[in-house]
Amino acid sequence: MNNWISALANLQTQGEPCVLVTIIEELGSTPRNSGSKMVVSATHTFDTIGGGHLEYKAMQIARDMLVRGQHNTHLERFSLGASLGQCCGGVTVLLFEPMGQVQAQIAVFGAGHVGRALVPLLASLPCRVRWIDSREQEFPEHIPQGVRKIVSEEPVDEIADLPAGSYCIVMTHNHQLDLELTAALLKRNDFAYFGLIGSQTKRVKFEHRLRERGFEAAQLQRMRCPMGLTEVKGKLPVEIAISIAGEIIATYNANFGQHTASAEPIAKLLPISRRSQAIN
Known part of the structure; x- marks a missing residue:
């Protein structure tokens, strides 16, 4: 009964x-x-x-x-x-x-220090999280409920399986991998949010390389780098994680009920972050 x-x-x-x-x-x-x-x-x-x-x-x-x-x-x-x-x-x-309606489907690429601080925060929100890395040893023993651990030798291949309107966070241990993930996400171009960890200098370098690959300014504008709320200061992994989680919350609240590529770009919702971020 x-x-x-x-x-x-x-x-x-x-x-x-x-x-x-x-x-x-x-x-x-x-x-x-x-x-x-x-x-x-x-x-x-x-x-x-x-x-x-x-x-x-x-x-x-x-x-x-x-x-x-x-x-x-x-x-x-x-x-x-x-x-x-x-x-x-x-x-x-x-x-x-x-x-139990989720408000965001989130993909986190990278299980380094910031990733390990960020994912538990995201898991406590009304979200589903895919946590992706090629290095199984980097994942903690306990994976939070609502988080799917994905160990993949080719993390870029996982992008094809993401639901449209996903929130994508790139923070791997390898700049070249970050670039390839960025290119694949921008090519697909149906995310609700895409954040790349790093400094303004990293953004300039990536934009130059992506323009050489044929990406247009409108596509590059959808990339949030540096990411995170500027009001949250500090460079400790947990401080960076809190600022990123805050930005995710601000974005899905602003786009409530419209988690698709048609959602308002994050650049129009939040000020540009100028601070540098630690790289995993």
């Missing part, structure tokens, strides 16, 4: 979005149980509101809400009858409540 309770708890622990569907009112000659609930995730359903075509329609609506990233609750009124394959008339009202 009450499978939906344990299912909801498990999905929220895993950081997987879902929709809680509840019958809140029903009128008719064959009413269902008011208060019945089911949980709908992208691939599974848990518990039941009575089965039949009504439940099928509810699943469709819930999954459409998940695809659209809808955060608001939604009421739907169903007139039971031929349209829902019911032999008897009646009205059922369902409440759809999105649960």
Whole structure:
């Protein structure tokens, strides 16, 4: 009994979005149980509101809400009858409540000192994190919940698998790898945010090399380097991590509900950071 309770708890622990569907009112000659609930995730359903075509329609609506990233609750009124394959008339009202919607899909390239300080901060936010590095020994023994560790000999190849509208943070141990990751991200150009760790001097050097590869000024402007909030001073890994996390929060709050490449560029939302940053 009450499978939906344990299912909801498990999905929220895993950081997987879902929709809680509840019958809140029903009128008719064959009413269902008011208060019945089911949980709908992208691939599974848990518990039941009575089965039949009504439940099928509810699943469709819930999954459409998940695809659209809808955060608001939604009421739907169903007139039971031929349209829902019911032999008897009646009205059922369902409440759809999105649960555990993530606000950002984040990819962190680099498991050095700043990466190890940053990822736990991001994991505590309503985000999903891919943490990518070629050096398995650099990852801590405990990986925070909601973080997927990816050990890849070719980190650049991981960019193809990122969801559109991702928040991408590049802070590897190798400048050439940083450059190749930057080029691949700018070529794809469907991120909501792209931050590159380093100084203004590093940015100038990268822009010169990227222009030689054919990248235009508008594409280069989407790169945030140096990244992080200027108000957060200091060069300790945790201080840099806090400034970057603050910038991520400011960006997804400003772009709430529109995590796609059409979101407002970060350069228009925040002042340019002039401070240098430690390189992992």
